[in-house]
Amino acid sequence: MPIKTREDLMQLKAQLPDETSYRMTILLCGGTSCLSSESDIIDEMLREKIEKNHLENEVNLVKVGCLRFCGEGPIMFISPDDIAYVRLTIKDVSDIFEQHILRGHIVDRLLYVDGAQNKTVPAPKDMDFFKKQQRIALRNVGDIDPRSIEAYVAREGYEALRRCISDMRADEVINVVRKSGLRGRGGGGFPTGLKWAYTASVKSDEKYVICNADEGDPGAFMDRSIIEGDPHSLVEAMIIAGYANGASEGHIYIRAEYAISIEPLRLAIDKAREHGFLGTHIFGSEFSFDIHIKLGAGAFVCGEETALIRSMEGHRGEPDKKPPFPSESGFRGKPTSVNNVETYVNIPAIILRGADWFASIGTERSKGTKVFALAGQLRNIGLVEVPMGTTFREIIYDIGGGHPEGKQIKAVQIGGPSGGVITEDFFDTPIDYDSLIAIGAMMGSGGMIVMDEDSDMVEIAKFYLDFTQDESCGKCTPCRIGTKRMYEILERLTAMEGDPQDLERLETLGENIKNASLCGLGQTAPNPVLSTMKFFREEYEAYAYRTKRTSYLIDGKQCIGCTKCARVCPVDCIAGKVREVHTINENDCIACGACYDACPTNAIVKP
Amino acid sequence: MELKRILEKYPKRQDCLIDVLLDVQNTKSTRHLTEVELARVSEHLGLPESHVFSVVSFYSFFSMTPRGKHILQVCRDVPCYLNDTFNVHETLESMLGIKTGDTTEDGLFTLEYSSCLGCCDQAPVMRVNDTVYGNLTPDKLRAIISECRSDDDA
Ligand SMILES: Cc1cc2nc3c(=O)[nH]c(=O)nc-3n(C[C@H](O)[C@H](O)[C@H](O)COP(=O)(O)O)c2cc1C
Ligand code: FES
Numbered sequence: 001m002p003i004k005t006r007e008d009l010m011q012l013k014a015q016l017p018d019e020t021s022y023r024m025t026i027l028l029c030g031g032t033s034c035l036s037s038e039s040d041i042i043d044e045m046l047r048e049k050i051e052k053n054h055l056e057n058e059v060n061l062v063k064v065g066c067l068r069f070c071g072e073g074p075i076m077f078i079s080p081d082d083i084a085y086v087r088l089t090i091k092d093v094s095d096i097f098e099q100h101i102l103r104g105h106i107v108d109r110l111l112y113v114d115g116a117q118n119k120t121v122p123a124p125k126d127m128d129f130f131k132k133q134q135r136i137a138l139r140n141v142g143d144i145d146p147r148s149i150e151a152y153v154a155r156e157g158y159e160a161l162r163r164c165i166s167d168m169r170a171d172e173v174i175n176v177v178r179k180s181g182l183r184g185r186g187g188g189g190f191p192t193g194l195k196w197a198y199t200a201s202v203k204s205d206e207k208y209v210i211c212n213a214d215e216g217d218p219g220a221f222m223d224r225s226i227i228e229g230d231p232h233s234l235v236e237a238m239i240i241a242g243y244a245n246g247a248s249e250g251h252i253y254i255r256a257e258y259a260i261s262i263e264p265l266r267l268a269i270d271k272a273r274e275h276g277f278l279g280t281h282i283f284g285s286e287f288s289f290d291i292h293i294k295l296g297a298g299a300f301v302c303g304e305e306t307a308l309i310r311s312m313e314g315h316r317g318e319p320d321k322k323p324p325f326p327s328e329s330g331f332r333g334k335p336t337s338v339n340n341v342e343t344y345v346n347i348p349a350i351i352l353r354g355a356d357w358f359a360s361i362g363t364e365r366s367k368g369t370k371v372f373a374l375a376g377q378l379r380n381i382g383l384v385e386v387p388m389g390t391t392f393r394e395i396i397y398d399i400g401g402g403h404p405e406g407k408q409i410k411a412v413q414i415g416g417p418s419g420g421v422i423t424e425d426f427f428d429t430p431i432d433y434d435s436l437i438a439i440g441a442m443m444g445s446g447g448m449i450v451m452d453e454d455s456d457m458v459e460i461a462k463f464y465l466d467f468t469q470d471e472s473c474g475k476c477t478p479c480r481i482g483t484k485r486m487y488e489i490l491e492r493l494t495a496m497e498g499d500p501q502d503l504e505r506l507e508t509l510g511e512n513i514k515n516a517s518l519c520g521l522g523q524t525a526p527n528p529v530l531s532t533m534k535f536f537r538e539e540y541e542a543y544a545y546r547t548k549r550t551s552y553l554i555d556g557k558q559c560i561g562c563t564k565c566a567r568v569c570p571v572d573c574i575a576g577k578v579r580e581v582h583t584i585n586e587n588d589c590i591a592c593g594a595c596y597d598a599c600p601t602n603a604i605v606k607p
Numbered sequence: 608m609e610l611k612r613i614l615e616k617y618p619k620r621q622d623c624l625i626d627v628l629l630d631v632q633n634t635k636s637t638r639h640l641t642e643v644e645l646a647r648v649s650e651h652l653g654l655p656e657s658h659v660f661s662v663v664s665f666y667s668f669f670s671m672t673p674r675g676k677h678i679l680q681v682c683r684d685v686p687c688y689l690n691d692t693f694n695v696h697e698t699l700e701s702m703l704g705i706k707t708g709d710t711t712e713d714g715l716f717t718l719e720y721s722s723c724l725g726c727c728d729q730a731p732v733m734r735v736n737d738t739v740y741g742n743l744t745p746d747k748l749r750a751i752i753s754e755c756r757s758d759d760d761a
Contacts, residue, residue: 070728218684221725256629256668257724260737297625297666300722314624314654316665375686375727382728413685449686463685467722473665568745570698592694594745 002276004284006162009153012275016150022060024101027077029142031066031228038090039074045093050101059101065229065264067142069129071381072112082123085110115379116401129380132399134361136369137185137222137345138385141229146264149271152232158277160348161236164243165283173244174200177347179355181367186212186303186340187418187445187520189366189433195337198327199245202335207247209238210312210331210338213254214296214303217416218467219447222371222383223341227254228261230345231268235291237344239277240351242289245337250291253308256298266293300417300471301521305338307473318475319519340445342371362388366432370443376413376450379404386431393427396450408453411535415444417464417471418524420531421457440531442524454606457536458543462490464528472521479522482513486529493543500544506533549607551589552596556581558603565595565604609634610644614651624652624662628669637673637714675710675717677755680734683720686727695731695743696720702752715755 003009019025028043043063050059067075072086076096083106085096092110099105111120112127121127135141144151152158164173178193199207211234215223226234238250254262269291272278280288294312301307302317309331311317330336346368350358359367366388372395374381379401386395392412396402403409411421420441422429429435433443451460469483486509492498510526517523533540542548554565554574561579566572573589576582584595596604613630617623627648632640640663649659663669681696696707696718703716710717726732729741740751 073728215725216722218723219686219727221723221727224725256666257722260739295626295629296668297629298668298722299666311625312622314621314652314662315658316662318665373727375730376689447686449689451689455689460685460689463688467684568693570694570701570745590694590697592697594693597693 002279002281003158004276006159009158009162012150013153016148016154017060019060021057023058024081025060025062025079026101027062027064027067027079027142029065029067029073029075030063031070031073031225039088041090042074042088042093045090046097049093049097053102055101062145064142064144065146066225066383068138068225068383069127069380070383071379073382077124081106082125084112084122084124084127086112114401115404128401129382129384129399132390132394133385134369134387135385136349136358136361137226137342137371138230138383139349140233141225141383144230146229146231147267149232149268149275152230156352157232157348158236160351161239161243161277162283163351164240165285165287170200170244170246173240173351176351176355177244180346180350180358181355181362181365182343182346182350182358183366183433184340185342185346185370185445187217187415187443189443192339192343195327195339196241196245198325199247199335199337202328204335206249206332206334207245208331208334208336209241209245209247209250210305210308210326210336211238211250211252211344212303212305212308212338212340213252213258214300214308215255215258215341215445216300216303216471217418217445217447219375219449220373220416220445222373222446224258224261225383226341226345227258227265229264231265232272233345233348234265234341235268235272236277237347238291239272239282239289240347241337241339241344243287245335247337248288248290250289251294251312251331252291253294253296253302253312255296255302259295262293269293299473300467301473301519304519304521307519308338309336316473318473319521321518342446363430363432363435365434370431370446372414372446372448374400374448374450377403377407377409377452377455378450388432389430391428391430392422395431395448396427400450403450403452409450410453410455411451411457411532413449413451413460413528414447415442415524415527416447417468418442418520418527419444420527421451421535423535440534442527456607457532457539458490458494461529461532462487462494465490465525468521468525472525476516476518476522478513478516479518479525482509482517483522483525485509486513486526490529493540494550496543496546496548496550498544498546500541503533503537503540503544506530506540551586551591551607552584552593553605553607554582554584555603555605558601560601560603562600564598564600568594568598570594610647614647617651619652621652621654624648624654624659625666627652628659628663632669636676638678639670639673641671673710673714675715677715677735678717678719680719680721680724681707682722682724682726682730682732682734684723684727686723687730687732690727690730693731693745695733695748698745698748702748716752 074088076085095107174196182192183189299317302311304319306320307317326336369385371385465487469487472479474480510530559581566574573585645659649656731743732741
């Protein structure tokens with residue numbers, strides 16, 4: 001039965017079993033990250049136990065999307081007890097069941113230990129990781145069953161769509177988005193309302209709205225967590241966008257690597273169709289809209305909107321020159337609005353709570369919140385959503401808990417292969433679009449990679465360049481050849497075969513590629529090199545003047561001759577007898593670091 | 608026969624090219640595309656063969672050489688690199704006796720790179736067909752490989 005009115009929505013909501021009728025609700029994370037551990041099996045085992053003991057009506061086990069504190073995953077939240085169990089394995093299931101579920105005893109050993117303060121923190125709300133966060137885009141992620149449309153509707157789902165269609169004209173919807181100050185979360189930061197107004201203003205028999213779920217920025221996985229954990233928010237937002245832009249078709253372009261994570265999204269689209277949120281006469285109006293999923297086939301550049309459109313049309317994903325912008329001539333040559341996943345899911349919240357509410361969060365010119373995926377050498381790893389204007393220091397230390405071993409944090413990389421590094425001196429910068437540009441960085445799509453004092457910045461820059469030269473689509477020469485040359489210089493340097501002039505060559509090449517490339521990929525590709533050169537020039541010089549040691553060493557004073565290092569070395573370059581000092585053959589060492597991790601006495605010295 | 612069935616599912620529109628190619632490749636145990644298949648796809652969609660070929664060569668998910676039953680894709684993006692405790696792909700290369708990009712002679716394993724799998728919190732990470740494995744250690748790699756091998760015996 002198609003949903004047509006507010007009453008229909010209320011009825012759908014009523015089909016969700018009342019949570020208060022349960023004695024206990026357990027949320028267990030089921031995001032891809034945690035599936036790579038054992039959360040699927042934990043879910044099955046626990047469910048079986050609950051059923052065997054006929055507790056289905058007492059214990060509500062919900063498999064949610066990502067609970068966001070991924071570094072501690074798989075995680076489980078239990079309410080009303082307000083307890084989190086972390087780092088679960090299948091061995092823990094019977095304790096949780098016998099102790100907690102049956103007897104109400106807390107299983108102490110599974111509680112979260114805050115390593116920085118060395119204390120146990122049982123309740124999620126007391127964990128530093130969650131304290132400074134404010135959730136808008138991730139409002140439902142980890143709280144609801146992504147497979148249940150009723151659960152989404154119970155959280156005011158599809159009410160924003162109803163209001164748009166029943167009470168607002170398309171231009172009024174656009175005005176609200178405009179007034180909210182929402183800017184694109186895919187990297188560019190373009191005002192969303194303005195984009196929609198352009199697309200809406202162009203006369204055409206057909207228009208399209210597209211969701212960019214290509215998420216190529218390594219280390220960023222917020223878009224996937226939304227697709228997995230709260231797919232209906234994306235579906236609802238796209239229908240609203242279709243209504244506002246005057247489009248009757250929406251497409252979600254998803255990177256091929258995520259093919260295994262889209263089942264909840266497919267299901268959400270089917271359910272939305274079933275209930276009449278997609279199709280014809282939506283909420284009894286004349287408005288029709290449908291959504292299709294399009295899978296990519298492995299090309300980073302397809303995240304760029306014109307390349308994405310080419311790819312959707314069945315071409316090589318090569319970017320086109322802009323203008324014309326997609327708003328004027330996009331998919332199949334028709335006016336098209338391309339928006340990022342995170343951008344979209346803000347929309348229903350803005351419609352429901354108003355533009356003024358949204359604009360009251362954040363800074364002068366960057367409104368709302370931003371989701372970051374914390375990765376790298378940090379104690380607390382996972383997804384964080386903070387108001388714009390939060391500083392790096394707050395994210396790294398207050399939320400992220402600093403370095404796991406208390407080492408010095410040297411730099412933070414944001415903006416992925418297009419971005420650059422930010423050093424300690426800038427950690428008090430408020431994170432918003434403009435402050436970042438002012439310090440020569442960019443927001444990017446939200447990967448935030450923390451690097452400690454041991455990180456080799458030249459190697460890291462080389463890594464990024466290897467990525468971009470590999471992903472360059474080849475259409476324009478500066479990017480195709482230029483990034484290759486830059487990469488070759490870096491290879492030469494790190495192989496100790498470079499010379500001091502190489503540093504100038506890198507800089508000149510970098511500037512030229514930035515100025516002459518066709519699309520954002522090339523225009524930003526040199527950034528990781530140029531920004532690390534700016535802050536860590538001495539590391540480049542050590543390679544250029546060949547004063548850098550590239551192999552690991554053994555400190556004879558610390559070595560106890562336990563042979564552990566020799567046994568793990570994959571290339572057998574460590575020699576030494578039991579209880580005698582070992583040595584590393586510098587020429588054969590591949591600097592893999594296996595010995596470093598195996599050594600019980602910290603006798604191995606990094607290059 | 609199989610190919611015909613797949614082609615029939617899709618309207619004759621250029622838009623569908625990538626979907627068709629992915630579909631064809633995924634249904635084959637060797638997970639690769641042949642010239643004959645490309646010709647058939649181009650005929651069905653009414654596209655020049657050169658276009659189909661240029662698309663196949665552009666995207667990293669397409670392969671024109673037969674691949675192993677288990678495709679090991681090791682993430683080599685920066686977050687994984689930073690948290691690498693050991694060199695996963697070199698270790699796999701020596702365990703399997705092949706170079707990255709190659710397939711073992713018994714046709715069981717292909718070793719490839721992957722870009723970020725979005726599981727950076729569990730670095731190092733790799734994907735084997737549709738399963739993601741995180742927090743890799745040399746022991747875990749050995750276990751995964753022998754599990755794949757015994758799967759095959761079964
Ligand atoms: C090389 C390159 C890669 C990009 N990758 C992505 C991506 O993975 N996801 C994304 O949403 N935007 C990406 N963008 C930005 C898009 O071109 C576009 O600006 C964005 O999808 C617009 O949506 P927004 O306004 O909501 O951010 C990329 C841009 C470039 C130049
Ligand atoms: S960098 Fe390897 S999974 Fe993200």
